[in-house]
Amino acid sequence: MRTNFLFITTFFILTSLGLFLYPIDGxxxxxxxxxxxxxxxxxxxxxxxxxxxGAYLGVEDIRLNLLSRRDDPMEVLLTEDRSFAERINKLFPxxxxxxxxMDITNPDSLRYAAFREEIGYQPGSVGKLAVLIALFDQLAxxxxxxxxxxxxxxxxxxxxxxxxxxxxxxxVPIYNPQTNQLTRRTVRAEDEFSLxxxxxxxxxxxxxxxxxxxxxxxxxxxxxxxxxxxxxxxQAEKFFKETPRDSLTNLSHRIVNxxxxxxxxxxxxxxxxxxxxxxxxxxVSRKGGSIGTPxxxxxxxLKMEQGLAIDAPSSLEMKRILYLxxxxxxxxxxxxxxxxxxxxxxxSFYKCDRKKNPDCGEYAGNVFNYMNSVIxxxxxxxxxxxxxxxxxxxxxxxxxxxxxxxxxxxxxxH
Numbered sequence: 001m002r003t004n005f006l007f008i009t010t011f012f013i014l015t016s017l018g019l020f021l022y023p024i025d026g027x028x029x030x031x032x033x034x035x036x037x038x039x040x041x042x043x044x045x046x047x048x049x050x051x052x053x054g055a056y057l058g059v060e061d062i063r064l065n066l067l068s069r070r071d072d073p074m075e076v077l078l079t080e081d082r083s084f085a086e087r088i089n090k091l092f093p094x095x096x097x098x099x100x101x102m103d104i105t106n107p108d109s110l111r112y113a114a115f116r117e118e119i120g121y122q123p124g125s126v127g128k129l130a131v132l133i134a135l136f137d138q139l140a141x142x143x144x145x146x147x148x149x150x151x152x153x154x155x156x157x158x159x160x161x162x163x164x165x166x167x168x169x170x171x172v173p174i175y176n177p178q179t180n181q182l183t184r185r186t187v188r189a190e191d192e193f194s195l196x197x198x199x200x201x202x203x204x205x206x207x208x209x210x211x212x213x214x215x216x217x218x219x220x221x222x223x224x225x226x227x228x229x230x231x232x233x234x235q236a237e238k239f240f241k242e243t244p245r246d247s248l249t250n251l252s253h254r255i256v257n258x259x260x261x262x263x264x265x266x267x268x269x270x271x272x273x274x275x276x277x278x279x280x281x282x283x284v285s286r287k288g289g290s291i292g293t294p295x296x297x298x299x300x301x302l303k304m305e306q307g308l309a310i311d312a313p314s315s316l317e318m319k320r321i322l323y324l325x326x327x328x329x330x331x332x333x334x335x336x337x338x339x340x341x342x343x344x345x346x347x348s349f350y351k352c353d354r355k356k357n358p359d360c361g362e363y364a365g366n367v368f369n370y371m372n373s374v375i376x377x378x379x380x381x382x383x384x385x386x387x388x389x390x391x392x393x394x395x396x397x398x399x400x401x402x403x404x405x406x407x408x409x410x411x412x413x414h
Contacts, residue, residue, distance in 0.1 A: 024325055025058045030196045031155040034173040037182055038325065052338035055325045062320055062341075064312070065384055066305040068107050074264050077102075077302055078112055078295070085113035091408050092116075096393045100294040102386045103413055104305065114295065120268065121390040123292030124347030125206045126372045129300065130272040131215045132199060132321065134256040136314040138221035142228065147313040153229075154195040157217075160233060161191045163279035164216050165209030172201045172210065173326075203345060204326040208276035215256070215275055219248070222255045240283045249285045259310065260296075263303045269296030297374050297388040305376075305386075319343055322376070330399045331373035331389060334406035336414070343376040363397045371398040375406075383414045 024042070027035045041048040042056075069077065088101050098119045103111035136150075143149035171184040187209040193201065195217060201210035220236060221228045223243075240248070256272045270293065274286030300309065309315040322343040324332060332344045350365030360366050372390045377383075387409060391398050 024056060026320070029059070029151065029155070030200075031194050032197050032200045033175045033177065034182070034200070035325070036177055037175045037180070040180070050327050051325055052328065054338060054340045054342060055323075055328075057323065057341050059320060062316070062323060064305050064307050064316055064319065065104050065378075066107055066302065067307050067312070069110075070306040070308060072306075074299055074302065077110060078114075078298070079110075080114055081111040084111040085115075087412055088113035088409065089115045091405060097389075097391050098294050099387065099389045100298040101388075101409060101413075102298060102302065104384045104386065105382060105413075117295040117298075118269070118293055119390075120291040120293050121372060121392060122349045122368070122370045123270070123272075123290055123297075123372055123390075124349040124370055125208075125211075125276075126292055126297065126345050126347035126374055127272045127290050128202050128206065128211045128276070128347075129297075129345055129374070130256045130260060130270070131211050131218070132203065132318055133259045133300070133309060134218040135195070135199060135214055136310045136318060137259045138218045138255065140310050140314060142221050142225065147311075150314075151317070154199070157195050158192050159195065159198070159213065159217060161187050161189050161209060161213055162233075162237075163189060163282065164212045164275070164277065165189070165191065165207075166279055167277045168208035170205055170207045170209075172205055172207050199321055203321050204324065206346065211276040212280055215252070216280070218255055219252050222251060243283075245283065245285060248283055249287055252284050253287045260300070263299060263309065265296045265299045269293045269299070292372065292390065294388040294390055297390075298386065301374065301376060301386045301388070319376075330371070331375055331387070331402040331406045333399075334403045334410065336407050336410045337377060339380055341378040343378075345374045347372045357395070360395070361397070363399065364395055366395050368392060369394050369396070369398070371402060373402050373406075377410070377413075379414055381414075385409075385413050 024035050024038050027039060038048060092099060092115050098116040100117045101113045139150040143153065165187045166189050169186065171186055173182055173184050175182045187207065198210045198213045201207045202214050220231065224231060260270055271288060271291055273288045273290040275284065303309045304315045304319055307315045309318060322345065324342045324344045328342065330346045332342050348363055348371045350363055350369045351367040352360035352365050353367050354360060357366050370392050374388050376386050389402060389405060
């Protein structure tokens, strides 16, 4: 098996092209085909209005901001600045809103504000960040000595959706370089993408099926170790059929939650209870429920900027994946952020009682109506800050409210 491992990883390195490039200029490194179309638009001087000016950074422009503070414990970083907090907290109406804000413009003089930061919310798609962390955690365990082996594995390992990735209404972009055509559609069972592309689908367009596929692959890495490198679809299916449900459930729960605990994020601050689609229910049960808090999410973002989310190379690569080069929505849609680089994940989860209100609409639930935004903003003038905003405001689509708060917070910070 050791011989196979050396052969496979050597093959991956030779075929990865070795270019440290990403996001839009990172097609050669990542193999994410949607980037190829945007790069072609740039080369041919064709206007591309889907994304603003701040989305065109090159990979070498993306850096971690708090490497100089990597030895500082979280309790030191999360020391509230009273005057700053007073200004920020006046923006929030009260019940139904919770947030943390960290000004990291000057790493030696951080400013932190917290508003009902320990209140728990259903994180929705923000929980996909836990899956991203789990993937990089398992890659580190599988290829501990060389980060480029992990990148090569993400680029070259292609896996099919199967039942795990279907059943979500969110579409994914599929680009054909030969015809120069891009289509957007839901995931099908026969769809095959690289690990990098599945991770991109999970984050950039928040596809639930992609999240379940990435989660599945992290689970297989944890269970099979080096045997994962030569795993066939038939062997994977056999593994799930023959492994007891409780074993799979416990393992799936552990791989997404243990990395959070290792970063000092408690179970009450952030946990993930299961997959994002119903297909995995055939093999794996949900456990413990999902919850998120602004302080838990802020801890992850700070760990990432310190280079301590798994390790420094993993932290930087996760930040690249979070760099938004698709259309901006909700909080990130604020025009004040157009020139800024934005690293973003949004999530929502709502429920309507039609007996109470037959006209209850999308993202405006009257039973619960969670909308969450996690964002790192980097302005060209050096202003940099992190916001973790979580809301549960009934009967109202909070996308506009998130955008309004984005504008108000940016006025204070920028």
